[in-house]
Amino acid sequence: MLFSSISFLYYFLPCVLILYLVTPRKLKNFVLLLSSLFFYGWGGVNFLWLMMIMLAAGYIWGLLVGKYREQKIGKWLLGAALGMNVLTLIYFKFADVFPIGISFYTFQIMSYIVDVYRGEVPAQRNPVNFSAYASMFPQLVAGPIVRYADIAKQLESRAHSFDHAALGIRTFVLGLAKKVLIANTLGELCDIFRASNDKAVLFYWLYAAAFTLHIYFDFSGYSDMAVGLGKMFGFDFMDNFNYPYISKSITEFWRRWHISLSSWFRDYVYIPLGGNRVPKGRWFFNIFVVWFLTGFWHGAAWNFIAWGLGFAVILVIEKMWLLRQLEQSKGVAAQILRHVYVMVIVMISFVLFNAADITEAGTYIASMFGLGDLALVSKETVYYMRSYLVIFLAAMIGATPIPKMLVCKMQETKVGKTLLDVAEPIALVILLMVVTAYLVDGSFNPFLYFRF
Amino acid sequence: MKKKSVVVTSVMAAVLFGCSVLAWTKETDAFSDSERRELAKYPKFSVESMMDGSFMEDFESYTLDQFPFRDLFRKLKARIVFDVWGQKDNNDIYIADGYASKMEYPLSKPMLDHAANRFEYLYETYLLDAEDIYFAIVPDKNYFLAEQNGYLSLDYEELISYMNEKTDYMTPIDLTGQLKLEDYYYTDTHWRQENLTDLADYLLEAMGAESAEQEYQKIESEIPFYGVYYGQAALPMEPDTLNYLTNEMLEDCKVFTFETGKPVEIPMYDMEKAKGKDPYEMFLSGTRPILTIENPHVDNGEELIVFRDSFGSSLVPLLAKAYEKITILDIRYVNSSMLGQFVEFGDQDVLFLYSTMLLNSSLALK
Numbered sequence: 001m002l003f004s005s006i007s008f009l010y011y012f013l014p015c016v017l018i019l020y021l022v023t024p025r026k027l028k029n030f031v032l033l034l035s036s037l038f039f040y041g042w043g044g045v046n047f048l049w050l051m052m053i054m055l056a057a058g059y060i061w062g063l064l065v066g067k068y069r070e071q072k073i074g075k076w077l078l079g080a081a082l083g084m085n086v087l088t089l090i091y092f093k094f095a096d097v098f099p100i101g102i103s104f105y106t107f108q109i110m111s112y113i114v115d116v117y118r119g120e121v122p123a124q125r126n127p128v129n130f131s132a133y134a135s136m137f138p139q140l141v142a143g144p145i146v147r148y149a150d151i152a153k154q155l156e157s158r159a160h161s162f163d164h165a166a167l168g169i170r171t172f173v174l175g176l177a178k179k180v181l182i183a184n185t186l187g188e189l190c191d192i193f194r195a196s197n198d199k200a201v202l203f204y205w206l207y208a209a210a211f212t213l214h215i216y217f218d219f220s221g222y223s224d225m226a227v228g229l230g231k232m233f234g235f236d237f238m239d240n241f242n243y244p245y246i247s248k249s250i251t252e253f254w255r256r257w258h259i260s261l262s263s264w265f266r267d268y269v270y271i272p273l274g275g276n277r278v279p280k281g282r283w284f285f286n287i288f289v290v291w292f293l294t295g296f297w298h299g300a301a302w303n304f305i306a307w308g309l310g311f312a313v314i315l316v317i318e319k320m321w322l323l324r325q326l327e328q329s330k331g332v333a334a335q336i337l338r339h340v341y342v343m344v345i346v347m348i349s350f351v352l353f354n355a356a357d358i359t360e361a362g363t364y365i366a367s368m369f370g371l372g373d374l375a376l377v378s379k380e381t382v383y384y385m386r387s388y389l390v391i392f393l394a395a396m397i398g399a400t401p402i403p404k405m406l407v408c409k410m411q412e413t414k415v416g417k418t419l420l421d422v423a424e425p426i427a428l429v430i431l432l433m434v435v436t437a438y439l440v441d442g443s444f445n446p447f448l449y450f451r452f
Numbered sequence: 453m454k455k456k457s458v459v460v461t462s463v464m465a466a467v468l469f470g471c472s473v474l475a476w477t478k479e480t481d482a483f484s485d486s487e488r489r490e491l492a493k494y495p496k497f498s499v500e501s502m503m504d505g506s507f508m509e510d511f512e513s514y515t516l517d518q519f520p521f522r523d524l525f526r527k528l529k530a531r532i533v534f535d536v537w538g539q540k541d542n543n544d545i546y547i548a549d550g551y552a553s554k555m556e557y558p559l560s561k562p563m564l565d566h567a568a569n570r571f572e573y574l575y576e577t578y579l580l581d582a583e584d585i586y587f588a589i590v591p592d593k594n595y596f597l598a599e600q601n602g603y604l605s606l607d608y609e610e611l612i613s614y615m616n617e618k619t620d621y622m623t624p625i626d627l628t629g630q631l632k633l634e635d636y637y638y639t640d641t642h643w644r645q646e647n648l649t650d651l652a653d654y655l656l657e658a659m660g661a662e663s664a665e666q667e668y669q670k671i672e673s674e675i676p677f678y679g680v681y682y683g684q685a686a687l688p689m690e691p692d693t694l695n696y697l698t699n700e701m702l703e704d705c706k707v708f709t710f711e712t713g714k715p716v717e718i719p720m721y722d723m724e725k726a727k728g729k730d731p732y733e734m735f736l737s738g739t740r741p742i743l744t745i746e747n748p749h750v751d752n753g754e755e756l757i758v759f760r761d762s763f764g765s766s767l768v769p770l771l772a773k774a775y776e777k778i779t780i781l782d783i784r785y786v787n788s789s790m791l792g793q794f795v796e797f798g799d800q801d802v803l804f805l806y807s808t809m810l811l812n813s814s815l816a817l818k
Binding site (some may be wrong): 001018043161170198428441 | 454456457461464468469475476502503511512515516519522525526528529530532536537539541543558602686
């Protein structure tokens with residue numbers, strides 16, 4: 001089930017909210033678990049069993065690792081638990097069918113088991129609480145990857161308030177609007193480009209820009225919805241994005257993009273390998289391992305591996321030399337240049353990321369640089385540039401902190417604050433209605449990160 | 453606790469639960485008039501349909517099709533697309549100069565080849581003894597509207613010359629100079645019969661058919677005509693007026709259909725259909741695979757066979773004045789290989805009358 005669907009918004013969610021509200025406190029996690037299983041099963045009953053086995057196994061591994069973590073056998077148990085999750089994930093990465101969300105829930109289970117082994121959290125003795133954590137529907141199928149340690153206390157006891165609910169509603173509706181109004185519209189343009197027989201160099205760049213914005217609004221919109229839903233149920237999930245497209249280096253970009261995944265790899269792979277506190281050669285090796293795995297996490301295909309390793313190369317270059325140069329450069333022109341550098345690399349990386357295979361990626365990237373025996377511009381390029389101009393502008397501004405800054409600025413004055421107080425519920429209702437209109441009318445509505 | 457939080461939560465909860473209650477309790481609509489299609493109904497539940505996911509899929513369709521105030525939401529979406537995002541089209545539908553149209557783009561050579569192959573089959577199977585074979589391509593509304601208003605448009609010149617090259621056994625008749633934008637409905641794909649008398653005379657002259665001058669009376673149907681683009685555009689538009697031409701000769705003509713294998717007489721203009729879902733179907737009763745028009749006012753022994761799409765429905769009656777009998781065939785609804793069972797092919801004149809839209813999307817031709 002998609003968050004951005006009529007069935008979720010007006011059938012599933014209201015029922016779950018009512019059930020959750022009327023249920024006594026100690027049964028609320030049970031309601032969440034049942035809702036999550038229904039939510040997951042709706043997308044395909046076939047893999048529900050797999051998730052339930054993984055949940056049961058994760059629960060038992062957690063208890064065993066917790067019990068024996070100070071003994072020698074503890075290490076073996078940890079290895080076996082991680083091995084089971086990793087092998088399952090690898091199997092399905094190569095299989096013809098892919099269970100939705102498996103990359104996310106296996107990573108959550110693994111982080112939990114490692115944290116238990118490290119003694120950072122006690123093993124969860126209540127199977128309902130553990131299963132509710134690992135399968136919680138707001139973040140089940142596309143993240144963010146929530147650490148058990150972050151919500152362990154909330155699983156036991158959490159406060160529900162109007163402030164929390166209102167913040168959750170706002171975050172959810174804004175995420176929904178990002179997804180439906182911007183990401184889906186730009187996604188349609190990407191599909192038009194792919195189907196076009198009238199490609200041109202400029203059309204390739206238009207596609208690269210459209211997909212770069214599409215994937216951000218799609219994924220960050222989903223993450224916002226997850227965070228918002230979490231708040232409605234009393235949980236605080238970490239933010240997964242922090243305006244990545246304002247970055248001035250690729251190093252900074254990866255501190256702002258898919259934060260829950262990059263911090264997962266940092267804490268559970270990079271640092272255990274020694275991080276940067278090792279000889280230079282080993283340090284670079286660690287970086288390449290992490291980025292190979294990041295690529296592979298997205299799919300067992302060469303374009304994902306190349307995408308991950310490409311970032312490893314750029315990050316090594318930045319760490320060796322370029323980052324210093326970039327940080328030393330001052331002045332407006334230098335700032336613009338730094339931004340252009342980041343965006344060109346990010347756009348090319350996403351063209352590679354979204355390609356059907358490595359050959360197509362090569363063709364696309366070559367065509368962007370005029371190596372494809374193509375005209376500079378075509379009839380379709382001009383038409384779609386004009387037709388999508390306002391959306392591009394809105395998406396570009398929306399990908400920066402400018403709208404948030406404007407709201408903060410308004411809140412500084414009494415009149416502005418009053419205006420915002422009145423406008424907020426009205427704006428949220430309008431947004432929800434417009435999103436509903438798009439959903440009722442349209443059919444284009446896939447989530448990119450469901451396939452990872 | 454902030455007052456604002458209470459207001460936001462309460463207002464949003466009221467909207468969410470309000471819409472939810474409406475969605476759960478709304479009576480099921482069977483048909484969408486604006487989109488001219490049946491709407492999805494609540495799916496039947498079974499263990500099988502749940503296991504194979506078809507129940508969930510059908511339920512998703514049901515929630516979309518049966519959502520309360522669906523047409524209103526579709527209109528809102530169209531407004532946002534055009535007025536807020538400034539997009540040039542909504543699901544490929546655009547409005548220019550007051551006319552709604554659907555972008556027909558790009559040119560599809562495989563589709564043209566398919567059409568040409570079907571025509572060649574007809575020629576080789578039935579038409580080797582035909583007197584003369586003519587091919588008239590009807591430009592769709594976009595020919596006069598799209599490029600002029602900055603929309604993507606077919607290369608009509610290429611389409612017409614490509615088709616003419618592929619059908620060199622036919623004599624082409626160029627209709628592009630005989631039509632203008634005003635000859636089409638505002639809200640529909642088709643042309644207006646009341647504007648086609650000169651075009652009909654031009655066609656007859658090009659085919660060397662002789663006929664007496666006919667005066668027609670224009671009858672204005674009082675039924676508002678919301679064409680196919682009206683529903684698809686989901687924008688407020690005035691309905692078209694549906695007019696038709698008649699006179700004593702046309703009233704005396706007999707129209708037969710052969711769907712049951714035997715001739716059944718039907719009206720030239722079916723006023724019941726004019727009140728139906730697609731009023732344009734009033735012309736020759738819409739989608740009919742095989743029809744004949746017999747004209748008792750003509751006794752020159754001339755016969756015409758017309759292979760046509762829906763544009764032919766309103767035009768062919770205006771050709772009746774020159775022929776004793778016209779056989780009208782629509783190979784979208786009857787397999788070409790079956791035609792010999794219903795039609796006696798001989799030395800008749802033959803006209804292929806197809807729109808650019810159909811040729812560029814010709815898979816329906818059997």
